[in-house]
Amino acid sequence: MKSFFQLFLYLLIIYNSTQNILAQNKILKDLSANLVGHWTFDNSNKLTEAAVGNQLALSGNCDAVLGPSETNGAVRIGIGSFFTSTHGISPNGGGNLVNNYTIVMDIKIPISGVWYALYQTDITNTNDGDWFVNPSGNIGIGEIGYTPKALLVEQWYRIAISVSNGVHYNYYIDGKKSLTGNIGSIDGRFALSSKVLFFADENAEDNIFDVADIKLFSSDLSDTEISELGGYEHETVSQNVKTYPYLQSPTPTS
Numbered sequence: 430m431k432s433f434f435q436l437f438l439y440l441l442i443i444y445n446s447t448q449n450i451l452a453q454n455k456i457l458k459d460l461s462a463n464l465v466g467h468w469t470f471d472n473s474n475k476l477t478e479a480a481v482g483n484q485l486a487l488s489g490n491c492d493a494v495l496g497p498s499e500t501n502g503a504v505r506i507g508i509g510s511f512f513t514s515t516h517g518i519s520p521n522g523g524g525n526l527v528n529n530y531t532i533v534m535d536i537k538i539p540i541s542g543v544w545y546a547l548y549q550t551d552i553t554n555t556n557d558g559d560w561f562v563n564p565s566g567n568i569g570i571g572e573i574g575y576t577p578k579a580l581l582v583e584q585w586y587r588i589a590i591s592v593s594n595g596v597h598y599n600y601y602i603d604g605k606k607s608l609t610g611n612i613g614s615i616d617g618r619f620a621l622s623s624k625v626l627f628f629a630d631e632n633a634e635d636n637i638f639d640v641a642d643i644k645l646f647s648s649d650l651s652d653t654e655i656s657e658l659g660g661y662e663h664e665t666v667s668q669n670v671k672t673y674p675y676l677q678s679p680t681p682t683s
Contacts, residue, residue, distance in 0.1 A: 460654055465516055466645035471502040477512065482645070485512040485627075496641035497535065497585045497661070503641035511549070511629035518621065518647045526620035528594040531646040532560075533658055537585045537639045541566055546635035547588075549626040550619060558630035559619060560590060562638075568600055572618065573610035576600050585641065587660035593649040594620055603660025606652055 466482035473493035477485040489510025496503035506512075522528025538545055547560040547568070562568050566579030568588055580586050580602075589601040595615045600608040613619035627643060628635055644658075 460646070460650070460657065463646045463648045463650075464644060465518055465647045466514055466643070468512075468643045469502070470496070470504040470641060471500075473502060476504050483515050483517065485514055487512055488629075494639055496639070501641055503535075503537075503639045505637060505639050506628045506635075508635060508637060509633060511546075511554070511635070512627040513552070514625050514627065514645065515623060516621065516625060516645055516647075521647070522594055522596075522615060522620075524594070524616035524620060526616045526622055527647075528615050528620050529592065529647070529649045530621060531589060531591045531644075531648065531650040531655070532625075533587065533589040533642075533644040533646075533655070535585060535587050535641040535643075535661075536562075536580075537641075538562055538566070538580055538582055539638060540636075541582055543636045544630075544634035545638050546628050546630035549629035550621055551631075552622055552624045552626060554626060554629045554631050556631055558634065561630075561634065568602070569608065569610065573598050573600075573613070574608055576602065576607040578602055578607050581663065584663055585661045587642075587658065589650075589655050589658070591649045591651075591655060592619055597649070599652075601655050603662075604656045604658060605660075606655075 464481055467480040468485055469480050470476050472478055476491060476493055477487055490507045491510060492505045494503050494505045518527045518530060520526055532548060534547065542564045544564060545562040546558040547562065549558045559570055561570060562580055563575060566581065567575040568580065569575035587603050591599045594613040594617060596612065598610040598613055598619065599606055600610060
């Protein structure tokens with residue numbers, strides 16, 4: 430009887446593990462289907478090339494730098510410089526523009542006390558940017574709100590926005606929801622036209638920082654889906670804050 434009970438528990442564990450793997454694989458497959466742009470900055474000779482989607486167009490200057498690990502490259506974007514992505518997403522979300530999308534970035538800021546521009550929906554770059562790290566390290570924009578959690582300097586973070594105009598606008602830090610923000614209007618400020626600008630701002634609130642990865646999705650990812658993309662672990666040791674990339678589930682581009 431004892432052996433039968435142990436066998437039953439063993440089979441139950443295997444079954445639950447299999448179900449978890451199948452559910453995870455389904456999530457990753459769905460993510461891959463909606464991934465329209467992925468830029469890793471691992472090729473120092475061609476920093477604008479795309480792993481998925483179209484090559485970025487650079488305005489200004491950028492430099493290749495070390496990313497979160499020796500095998501993970503990054504780009505250091507200069508003041509007044511930005512990337513333009515022709516994303517190819519069809520109008521969605523009930524409007525004439527792109528109202529449903531998700532942007533995920535791996536970033537590291539060098540200092541506090543200044544602004545960092547993350548993306549801009551106005552392709553002429555004559556309006557204020559639409560996502561920032563503010564001087565206190567919080568991410569957001571006044572119209573949507575700012576995360577209560579602040580980014581620490583010289584730390585890698587995986588940050589994300591999941592946008593469905595008229596429904597929700599959420600911020601995430603390292604796979605965890607950090608703010609349920611105010612909702613944008615359909616075809617309003619936070620809708621995308623045929624292009625999106627990364628790190629652009631019209632009045633130089635775009636100080637120098639490092640970016641190791643950008644992903645653009647054609648849908649508003651759920652909490653679970655963004656959690657599957659993982660992030661970075663932050664651990665304080667002897668008053669010195671250090672960052673360690675944590676082991677995570679395989680992503681669609683692993």
